[in-house]
Amino acid sequence: MAALRVILALINKVHEEEALLDSGSQIISMSCEAASTCKITWDPELTINMQSANGQITKTCGLAKNIPFNFGNITIHLQVHVMEQAPYRVLLGRPFDVITESQIANSTERQQFISITDPNSGEHASLSTYFDWGPEQIAAQTQLKKLIExxxxxxxxxxxxxxxxxxxxxxxxxxxxxxxxxxxxxxxxxxxxxxxxxxxxxxxxxxxxxxxxxxxxxxxxxxxxxxxxxxxxxxxxxxxxxxxxxxxxxxxxxxxxxxxxxxxxxxxxxxxxxxxxxxxxxxxxRKWYSGDPIERRFNDRSEDDGEDLEVIKENPDDKDPLPLETFIDEIDN
Incomplete structure (x- = not known):
């Protein structure tokens, strides 16, 4: 799996936060602590039940509407779900990728850049992403190696x-x-x-x-x-x-x-x-990798688009087949 990366964003024109890039999330979200720091208000009536990566279902605190996020020379207004106990401060999920038409580029020097587009002006910006690797991450890797061994x-x-x-x-x-x-x-x-x-x-x-x-x-x-x-x-x-x-x-x-x-x-x-x-x-x-099948279907065609079977009468003048409602109670009684 690819490492999660972060980019810097000036949120609500108040505070700069590290925003976690995660295309696996279907929403854009932030912790209550980060929302308070950025002086963001939210509507407590607009909540959703959210399933986290570990399978838990939690209800969000509410929705903050049209919050300005500044990425370099580009400002994007995003709808942000506020979480009570989020394991992060700011998370940019799939809606961010769709709105900004984001593109990831990797260099031979192991650097990674994300290119985004302002949906209103069409202006482009290229930002460097990075991965925070400190004592906490080193300790976690050491523990993982020990468990694998x-x-x-x-x-x-x-x-x-x-x-x-x-x-x-x-x-x-x-x-x-x-x-x-x-x-x-x-x-x-x-x-x-x-x-x-x-x-x-x-x-x-x-x-x-x-x-x-x-x-x-x-x-x-x-x-x-x-x-x-x-x-x-x-x-x-x-x-x-x-x-x-x-x-x-x-x-x-x-x-x-x-x-x-x-x-x-x-x-x-x-x-x-x-x-x-x-x-x-x-x-x-996990993400798609080279060699993975592009399409996967069951052999019994159960995933078709639900079209009716074509019925051809031997003689066009014959009566049509019986409508289902005329005999549905007789099928299995």
């Missing part, structure tokens, strides 16, 4: 075995991340990791709602590992259990098809995990 290597699943194979899966707007593990048969506290994987979803799938994302991601992960028996699925999504337990009641044919396919093709126990420390979250946030 001490972790267990991946191994093949054990068959037969009383311990089930656990598939922990998470889906973001960008990708499906999952890993598999199995507890040791003699020492259940000992975990044997089997596989780590991340599957990108394409542009069409990125537009799905979060419940549809989660169901689509579960199917993608299960299809990658069709050999699994004695299976447990771990998820931090609160939608999946009721969707899977209510076949035929989903709002469209595509989702009903996925529910039926999963129920018929796989047998598993579903366990809901708290999102705060759910491991697959990091695997579901």
């Amino acid at each position: 001490e972790c267990f290597h991946t191994q093949n699943p054990q068959f037969p075995c009383d311990q089930p194979i656990v598939l922990a899966v998470d889906t973001s707007w960008r990708a499906v991340g999952y890993y598999m593990y199995q507890q040791d048969e003699t020492e259940p506290k000992k975990i044997h990791y089997i596989k780590f994987n991340s599957l990108l979803i394409d542009e069409k799938q990125q537009c799905y709602t979060q419940p549809k994302h989660e169901l689509c991601g579960l199917r993608m992960a299960l299809e990658e590992e069709t050999y699994l028996l004695n299976l447990v699925v771990e998820t931090d999504a609160k939608y999946l259990s009721e969707m899977l337990n209510n076949p035929g009641k989903m709002p469209n044919a595509t989702i009903n098809c996925w529910v039926d396919y999963i129920r018929i093709s796989f047998q598993f126990t579903l366990i809901h995990k708290k999102g705060k420390m759910f491991g697959p979250n990091g695997l579901s946030r």
Whole structure:
């Protein structure tokens, strides 16, 4: 994964802040502390429920409208969601990239620049991004290296075995991340990791709602590992259990098809995990890399555009087929 970068922005013409660039976020946001420093007011009635990278759902404090952000010679007015306990001060998500038509350029000297465009005047600006690497980051890297050195290597699943194979899966707007593990048969506290994987979803799938994302991601992960028996699925999504337990009641044919396919093709126990420390979250946030498929579709054409099947009468003078409402109560009574 690419390192998160920051740029400087003069906010509300009051205070200069380091703004974190994160195209994985669907909003522009800042902490209450940063909003107070920049003397920003917000509307407490305009709140949203926001899902963070660790899967937690939190309600924003409100929306600050048309806040001026100065980047060099360019001023952009942004709609900013204010967060009570944000792990950052200012975060520039995808709306910033769209509004400014931002472009990232990397130099051979390992420098990175972001080019932005004023949507009103068409004026351009190129800004240097940077990554803060201090004692806190060094300590975190040292700890990560230590944990990697001490972790267990991946191994093949054990068959037969009383311990089930656990598939922990998470889906973001960008990708499906999952890993598999199995507890040791003699020492259940000992975990044997089997596989780590991340599957990108394409542009069409990125537009799905979060419940549809989660169901689509579960199917993608299960299809990658069709050999699994004695299976447990771990998820931090609160939608999946009721969707899977209510076949035929989903709002469209595509989702009903996925529910039926999963129920018929796989047998598993579903366990809901708290999102705060759910491991697959990091695997579901990666970006596209060379060699990744541009498009990913299920083979059963369940992701078509919902067009009606073409019906041709052998004799044009024959009566039309019966309308559904005339016999719907007779289909399964």
